[in-house]
Amino acid sequence: MIFKTFEAKEIELKPKELLKALGQKLKNTDYKAKAAGIREKALAAAEKIRGLKDLDTKKLASDFWNGKPHEERRLGDLYIPGTGLYKHREWRGVKDTLYYFNMIWLYNYVHMVTDIMKYGNLPDFIKGTLRYRWMGQTYLTVMHWFDRGMEGMRGPALRASAWHYRGMTSETIRQFQAMFASDKKLHGGEANELWKKHIAHNETVSGCIFYPWRDVLDDVPLEMIPYFVTCHVNNHTVLNYIDAAQSIGLPADPCPMCQAEYGIFVLDDYPDYAPIMITSNEACDGSVATSVLQDWFLNRPLFAMPQPMRYDDPLVQKHCQKEIEACWKFVEEQMGVPFSWDQYVKYAESFNKLTIFEHEKWDVAANTPYYPVNGVAQALYRIYYSQDGDRPIWHEVDAHVKKIMETAIEKKINSFPKTRHRVIAWSCAPLYYSNWCTWAYNCWGLNCVINMDSLMFDQMLRTDTYEHALEDLAWFNEKAPMRAMAVGGHEHIFQLWQYMERFHCDMVVMYDQLQCKGMQGIHGMFEDEFRKRNIHAIWVPHALPDKRTVSRREIRQIINDYMTTVMHEEPLDPTLVDFEDGDSW
Amino acid sequence: MKVIKFLFKLLWPVLKIAGIAYLILFIVFYFDLDGKLLYTVVEPNLARRYDKMPRPDNTQTPYGKTEPFEK
Numbered sequence: 001m002i003f004k005t006f007e008a009k010e011i012e013l014k015p016k017e018l019l020k021a022l023g024q025k026l027k028n029t030d031y032k033a034k035a036a037g038i039r040e041k042a043l044a045a046a047e048k049i050r051g052l053k054d055l056d057t058k059k060l061a062s063d064f065w066n067g068k069p070h071e072e073r074r075l076g077d078l079y080i081p082g083t084g085l086y087k088h089r090e091w092r093g094v095k096d097t098l099y100y101f102n103m104i105w106l107y108n109y110v111h112m113v114t115d116i117m118k119y120g121n122l123p124d125f126i127k128g129t130l131r132y133r134w135m136g137q138t139y140l141t142v143m144h145w146f147d148r149g150m151e152g153m154r155g156p157a158l159r160a161s162a163w164h165y166r167g168m169t170s171e172t173i174r175q176f177q178a179m180f181a182s183d184k185k186l187h188g189g190e191a192n193e194l195w196k197k198h199i200a201h202n203e204t205v206s207g208c209i210f211y212p213w214r215d216v217l218d219d220v221p222l223e224m225i226p227y228f229v230t231c232h233v234n235n236h237t238v239l240n241y242i243d244a245a246q247s248i249g250l251p252a253d254p255c256p257m258c259q260a261e262y263g264i265f266v267l268d269d270y271p272d273y274a275p276i277m278i279t280s281n282e283a284c285d286g287s288v289a290t291s292v293l294q295d296w297f298l299n300r301p302l303f304a305m306p307q308p309m310r311y312d313d314p315l316v317q318k319h320c321q322k323e324i325e326a327c328w329k330f331v332e333e334q335m336g337v338p339f340s341w342d343q344y345v346k347y348a349e350s351f352n353k354l355t356i357f358e359h360e361k362w363d364v365a366a367n368t369p370y371y372p373v374n375g376v377a378q379a380l381y382r383i384y385y386s387q388d389g390d391r392p393i394w395h396e397v398d399a400h401v402k403k404i405m406e407t408a409i410e411k412k413i414n415s416f417p418k419t420r421h422r423v424i425a426w427s428c429a430p431l432y433y434s435n436w437c438t439w440a441y442n443c444w445g446l447n448c449v450i451n452m453d454s455l456m457f458d459q460m461l462r463t464d465t466y467e468h469a470l471e472d473l474a475w476f477n478e479k480a481p482m483r484a485m486a487v488g489g490h491e492h493i494f495q496l497w498q499y500m501e502r503f504h505c506d507m508v509v510m511y512d513q514l515q516c517k518g519m520q521g522i523h524g525m526f527e528d529e530f531r532k533r534n535i536h537a538i539w540v541p542h543a544l545p546d547k548r549t550v551s552r553r554e555i556r557q558i559i560n561d562y563m564t565t566v567m568h569e570e571p572l573d574p575t576l577v578d579f580e581d582g583d584s585w
Numbered sequence: 586m587k588v589i590k591f592l593f594k595l596l597w598p599v600l601k602i603a604g605i606a607y608l609i610l611f612i613v614f615y616f617d618l619d620g621k622l623l624y625t626v627v628e629p630n631l632a633r634r635y636d637k638m639p640r641p642d643n644t645q646t647p648y649g650k651t652e653p654f655e656k
Contacts, residue, residue: 101611
């Protein structure tokens, strides 16, 4: 057994090792300095006690009941340096602290257990946790992912954003429990009945493609949990897969998302839960390589369904529709289950309801200050559910959020009252620091109202005729994340200007994915346009899931530099300007 | 009245235990004790387990045409 200290040192919990470590510590301790430190602390405490006489008890009571005002929170003081852990969690006032404790922390811990039972069984969960790194190392740290996203949030923003997180957590449990229940590796190498009823697909193949079989077969994206979710929840995990990919001689310069996706196979850390696989070239040629490598490692029937890049060409539409139909034929032939038009209609119409509500949310975000969803919840929830397709949990979450949003509008509650700039985030986000916008609001008053990935898949699915359905599904497929507005042609990438206007944004946080050749190619044109249009834009370099290239601290420093040297602004919370969190999840 | 007294006598220990459990959980929550346990003990030990796990060499997988599975 080992113990990891807050300085990230690992100590073997063996008596000999412990005594050795203790002896070393006793030997190296500067007792004079330690005594001086204790004396200093005692003096400071005495000073504090003397100062108690001047305490404003009214203010103290108000801080306890309502929480401190934004500028006095000193959220940076709560961190244990380096770890991202809290000395103690934030006191948000009685009402919001109790809400966080009861309805977020306790509620989600309880539901993490009940969802395991609901979507599968405990033995499979334990076996999966002990077998897969992406499972054990990530799942248990989920509540800290909530903490990072909700820092400083109050009232409706705290509630609505947490419901988004709850939806994603529940769907994640459903997916990994479905994988574990049918995983050959967890069941003695044997294919059970569930294995024969699953379709595996690349995380960037939309779940909507499989609606015609939703009642009889279950489509589960292969890398959504092992790769995508882990990057957000615990970014240590993915580094193993990136390194594994490079360890067999594959190049290190393609997109690290593609590297991580095939690294899972190199390390044999993929669950074997389905007889067939559907892959995609989305988002770029790096993903084509992923498909080729998956075809090799999986060694089973695989259908590659490429999505066109320059998709405005009308000739491309027919081609894309034929690709989808060929995929459907492949599923029919391989799985022996006929295409069901009725099932497609049922799920497409249900999914349209989610799209309608998303439009309502955008309307509130664009035209009022009462939008109760923070930047990270908006971005992650939208990309997750639109990629995943229709599932009951999304409707449940939307019903809660609708209620909260309507109350906020009715009572005119501004959840982000310290907004100095309305920000739009463009291009692909750093997955290891998706909660940068929570930090940016708390520290600088930068309110990330909308982001590029949220605006993808903006397509209603008609169900009146087969031809219309296919036409819309092809469009939907082409408007995938990282496709339409990242490598889908400069006219789509430059839709930024229209969205800035529509969402009344005055600042852009421009993600600069250092290993995305598509977006690197248009970097200079963006710089020209920003200058020409006199737009404040902060370039944020990153390497998608890999925190080693540009750390979170460096990202913060870039934003800090812009806010002080260009905007000449003072931080709202100075303790958040610079802190070390290199070893945090 | 007797029934209420009986019920109270019956429920009081349950309420006491529930109250203490709630308080302990709040302390765990407020001082981030769950995070600290996961960081110092659970994660490093799980990571060590995964590091030591024997894994097949998937690069030895033959590359060829695959047949449909047997339904």
